[in-house]
Amino acid sequence: MSTPYAKLPAWADYVLIPLINLFVAFVVAGFVVILVGENPLRAAVVLVEGAFGRGQGIAFTLFYATTFIFSGLSVAVAAHCGLFNIGGEGQGYIAGLGIGIVCLAFDSVLPWWLTFPIAIVAAAAMGALWALIPAYLQAKRGSHIVITTIMFNFIAASVMVYALVGMLKPPGSMAPQTRTFLEGAQLPKLNWVIELFGAKIRSAPFNVSSLLALAMAFLVWALIWRTKLGYEMRTYGHSPKAARYAGISEIRIIIIAMMISGALAGMMALNPTMGDQHNVALEFVSGAGFVGIAVALMGRLHPVGIVLAAILFGMLYQGGAELAFEMPAISRDMIVIIQGLVILFAGALEHMFRPYVQALFASLSPKSVGMEAVKGKGA
Amino acid sequence: MDFFNAIVQVLDSTIRLSVPLLLACLAGLYSERAGVFDIGLEGKMLVGAFAGAAAASVFHSAYLGLGMAILISVAFALIHGFASITHRGNQIVSGVAINFIAAGSTIMLGQAWFQQGGRTPALAAGERFEAITWPGADALRSVPILGPIYSELISGHSVLVYLAFLAVPFTWWVLFRTRFGLRLRAVGENPAAVDTAGISVAWLRYRALICTGVLTGIAGAYLSMVQNGGFVKDMTAGKGYIALAALIFAKWKPVNAMFACLLFGFLDAASIRLQGTPLPLIGKVPVQFMQALPYVLTVILLAGFIGKAIPPRAGGVPYVKER
Helix, strand or coil: CCCCCCCCCHHHHHHHHHHHHHHHHHHHHHHHHHHCCCCHHHHHHHHHHHHHCCHHHHHHHHHHHHHHHHHHHHHHHHHHCCCCCCCHHHHHHHHHHHHHHHHHHHCCCCCHHHHHHHHHHHHHHHHHHHHHHHHHHHHHHCCCHHHHHHHHHHHHHHHHHHHHHHHHCCCCCCCCECCCCCHHHCCCECHHHHHCCCCCCCCCCCECHHHHHHHHHHHHHHHHHHCHHHHHHHHHHHCHHHHHHCCCCHHHHHHHHHHHHHHHHHHCCHHHHHHHHCCCECCCCCCHHHHHHHHHHHCCCCHHHHHHHHHHHHHHHHHHHHHHHHCCCCCCHHHHHHHHHHHHHHHHCCCCCHHHHHHHHHHHCHHHHCHHHHCCCCC | CHHHHHHHHHHHHHHHHHHHHHHHHHHHHHHHHCCCCCCCHHHHHHHHHHHHHHHHHHHCCHHHHHHHHHHHHHHHHHHHHHHHHHCCCCHHHHHHHHHHHHHHHHHHHHHHHHCCCCCCCCCCECCECCEECCCCHHHHCCCCCHHHHHHHHHCCEEHHHHHHHHHHHHHHHHHHHCHHHHHHHHHHHCHHHHHHCCCCHHHHHHHHHHHHHHHHHHHHHHHHHHHCCCCCCCCCCCHHHHHHHHHHHCCCCHHHHHHHHHHHHHHHHHHHHCCCCCECCCECCCHHHHHHHHHHHHHHHHCCCCCCCCCCCCCCCCCCCCC
């Protein structure tokens, strides 16, 4: 099938167009701010200051960003294989079960640096397991992965309510959450890194799982672009037919890609549970799995882009909280709107401004859009 | 007799709970049959519910509320169309975006306009759709068996409930007995053929999405103006996704859709009714199990263990005219 779009120089494709899309999303968000009777420019200033103005804000921004790096990578790995994993929310949520069991079992006997690796394995295994069933059904029985992963989000929610209320809740407690983890399952903070630069931080949950997130970003890059498996995944994502012709097992590649994706989504649960709240509570994922979709789209499915996009969304979350505090007419739900607009403009409408950018490039320098190469071939 | 009354009550709440599912499910039927996946049903219902309750409480008219619910919901359907038909964007991504925008904007605008924590003011009589009592319903109530069935199950619902169930044969008629319906189904199976016949694929899909918007708008209005006397944040609570599950369960057929929605509505009603009471033979069933059952059933169906659900062939694929 012929793509209806001609080529652009790489920097325009990966930097300019995402920035235009992001800009438009923020302009539309600005109209929503006007609609509730506030000044959008002042709102933007409050938001950025809230996120980066003080050390405290930066630490919170990076804390949120950590979760989004995991969920963004999760979406990206599946997307490279042509699969839309919308189930990161459920995979992360169910991973909380593994983390909870590990932490409750070991937090009194092991130090954090031994509990943490076990919890990572447990979280990744639970997330991968929750992605395995939809993957198997897609690969073997042809059921649509989007629908099954959505269903598994809801099933995960029911399972977690049942597990927290019925099993993990300490006897006699009313709140549907585990007991507070002891020192052995509390991740050390990284706030001192920011304090090195002279900022003051009272208390912020920025912790070592951020390093894990960065390591995962690197590993995902290596996997996708530097291994045979990653090559097979990309081949399958581009053209399942070509992959089949090349002897790549469809079933194997779908299942592996989805399990890696699920494992990454599962690790997302480490940050809020062991790093911040020190327990596993109801709804602790609170939409971070879905944010991953926006982050992955914004970052053009590349780990570097994803880390940057995750920081952007971390900024929105932290700055949005400040904004809700400063401007009573704007609630935290403003972030949800911005998220939706980013998904709309950077994802579904990513090609909207392309023809204009192309026309601009073509008029400035025909070579940059490959006009000469195309000419004469009738393509 | 007590047992019989309990059954009638469960069936009555089954009807009430399945109406929003049914409307959303039929809404999804139009768009998916036309080849446009729509996981934004949830969001469109939500904006419909908000717009309906907000307009009804401001203008003091239930029908103006319903009109506004439909209008806003159609507008969101058109955004989905703009992204996925005109700009050939990913339909799933577009649907996700709509759900986010709907979830955020309803709470934020609700808070800014009414200052009640994202709620709309409680709707007074005349601002919501009242139950219609059918002739003789009160007189027949004391007749055994037939009395409760007539007065509880058939009579005593709001106009939107009857509208939802009438929409089932109407949708069947439109899809399978009109030229528009034939073309709509064709565009979902083989858009190139429709294009060759000189019919605009894009315009046809847009019209299908407008039908979707109208129905999700009514579904939303039902939630906020019949089931609940006002809008509450996130009041759709996953119903759009259950409707999607029901649509697959029904294999994209209108009459099946009704039965699927009644089944899922029944599961919901039964789980409310059975909360904490042990069942004979099985013992106490956890509420969470009943809540998860529609999703589990859909997964099993999708896996092909209960028949095979075959979606419209061109579903999810943006149409690119050959050049």
